[in-house]
Amino acid sequence: MIKEGTLHLDSYRLASYAVQVPCYICGGGNTFDAELCRHCCAPMALAHQANTQKVRPRMVAAIGTSGVGKTVYLGMLMDMLSRMPDRLQLLARGAFSITLQQITTAALSRGEFPDxxxxxxxxxxxxxAQVRAQKQRHPVDLIMPDMAGEALLEEIEHPRSYQVIRSLLSQCGGVLLLVDASQLGSGTLEQDYFAMKLLSYLIELDEDPKTxxxxxxxxxxxxxxxxxEDCFIDPAAFAASHASGLYRLCQERFREVQFFASGVAGSCAYRNVPKLGRVRVPLRVEPRGIIEPFEWLIGRIKS
Ligand SMILES: Nc1nc2c(ncn2[C@@H]2O[C@H](COP(=O)(O)OP(=O)(O)O)[C@@H](O)[C@H]2O)c(=O)[nH]1
Ligand SMILES: [Mg+2]
Ligand SMILES: [Zn+2]
Structure with missing residues (x-):
């Protein structure tokens, strides 16, 4: 109170900051208006959306080296699912879920790959997104970050350097592991080694045989x-002959592994772009084997 009248104190606004909202990925406390978790950088919208539902969303991650094709695959998957309601129903939650699809389709329609x-x-x-298969009564909530391959490699080589990846992969119900078929086919084993490191990292995160x-x-x-083309004919045989280390590890340590082949571009070429040099561009868009791996994974995720 001052002599001339009443002055409202704004301190009550601070009260709402006293209640912390736990991050959906790492569980760390954040203020109610935080956009990104201050501990792991995951979007806090996930926590707010998950709070309005009774069941915890199940998570799936797309992993693989940098340049393996994660962004193109995920963007194409979201786009195809949103146009094929008779196969799997997909409902994007939050504007950021549509960004990936938008960036990918916009780039492909310009005759380019996304950045x-x-x-x-x-x-x-x-x-x-919420996904419902025809036979399923309840939809599955899916959270899939399109993460950078370098960050993933750094976390595998130096565990705990990217806490967000660690927390996420511990909680994921399954993964889409992308391996570059064209590199394997040309005889380089980099992709084979990376995939083996990644699978060993997953086993170390949670070795329980049941869960x-x-x-x-x-x-x-x-x-x-x-x-x-030989990869499309028999992906498992392609794995056995071109990534034998990975194939054996899968047979010995994992019970639920399935091999798939996918491709977004019908054929590619190089174009000279000023300042960037030679850039690989898709000559046409001809998605094959995009939905099958995802459909298989969704059908097998435990609640
Ligand atoms: N031939 C072919 N090349 C692809 C395909 N998808 C991606 N690429 C190439 O791989 C590069 C990296 O793809 P991107 O999705 O950004 O990889 P990310 O780093 O795993 O996200 C692209 O720029 C393309 O040159 C595909 O389906 N077919
Ligand atoms: Mg990417
Ligand atoms: Zn967090």
Missing amino acids: KTPNEPDRWNWVH GWPSRPIALIFSKADER
């Missing part, structure tokens, strides 16, 4: 299979 995903977790596109990674579904997708 590289930034390394910082706060700049990844997080997809949150851990040995029994969680892993869809092993050979990307860019448009450049390797």
Whole structure:
């Protein structure tokens, strides 16, 4: 109170900051108006959306080295699912879930591939969608970050350097593991080694034979299979002959692994772009084997 009249105190506004909202991915406390988690950078919209539902959303991640084709695959998957309601019904939750689809389709329709995903977790596109298969009564909530391959590699080589990846992969019900078929086909084993490191990392995260990674579904997708026709004919045989280390590890340590082949571009070429140099561009868009791995994974995720 002052002599001339009443002055309202704004301090009551601080009260709402006293209640912390836990992050959906890492569980760390955040203020109610935070956009990104201050501990792991995951979008807080996930926590707010999950709070309005009774069942916890199940998570799936798309993983693989940088340049393996994660962004193109996920963007195409979201786009195809949103146009095929008779197969799997998909409902995007939150504007950021549509961004990935938008960026990918816009680039492909210009005859380009989308730009590289930034390394910082706060700049990844997080997809949150509700998916319902025809036979399922209850929809599955899916959270899939389109993460940068370098960040993933860093976390595998130096565990706990990217806490967000660690928390996410511990909680995921299954993964889409992308492996570059065109690189494997040309005889380089980099992709084979990376996939093996990644699977070993998953086993170390949770070794429980019933609830851990040995029994969680892993869809092993050979990307860019448009450049390797033999991969489309028999993906498992392609794995056995071109990625034998990975194939053996899958047989020995994991119970739910299935091999798939996928390709978004019908054929590719190089174009000279000023300042950028030679850039690989799709000559036509001809998606194959995009939905099958995802459909298989969704059908096997435990609640
Ligand atoms: N032939 C072919 N090349 C692809 C395909 N998808 C991606 N690429 C190539 O791989 C590059 C990296 O793809 P991107 O999705 O950004 O990889 P990310 O780093 O795993 O997200 C693209 O720029 C293309 O040159 C595909 O389906 N077929
Ligand atoms: Mg990417
Ligand atoms: Zn967090």
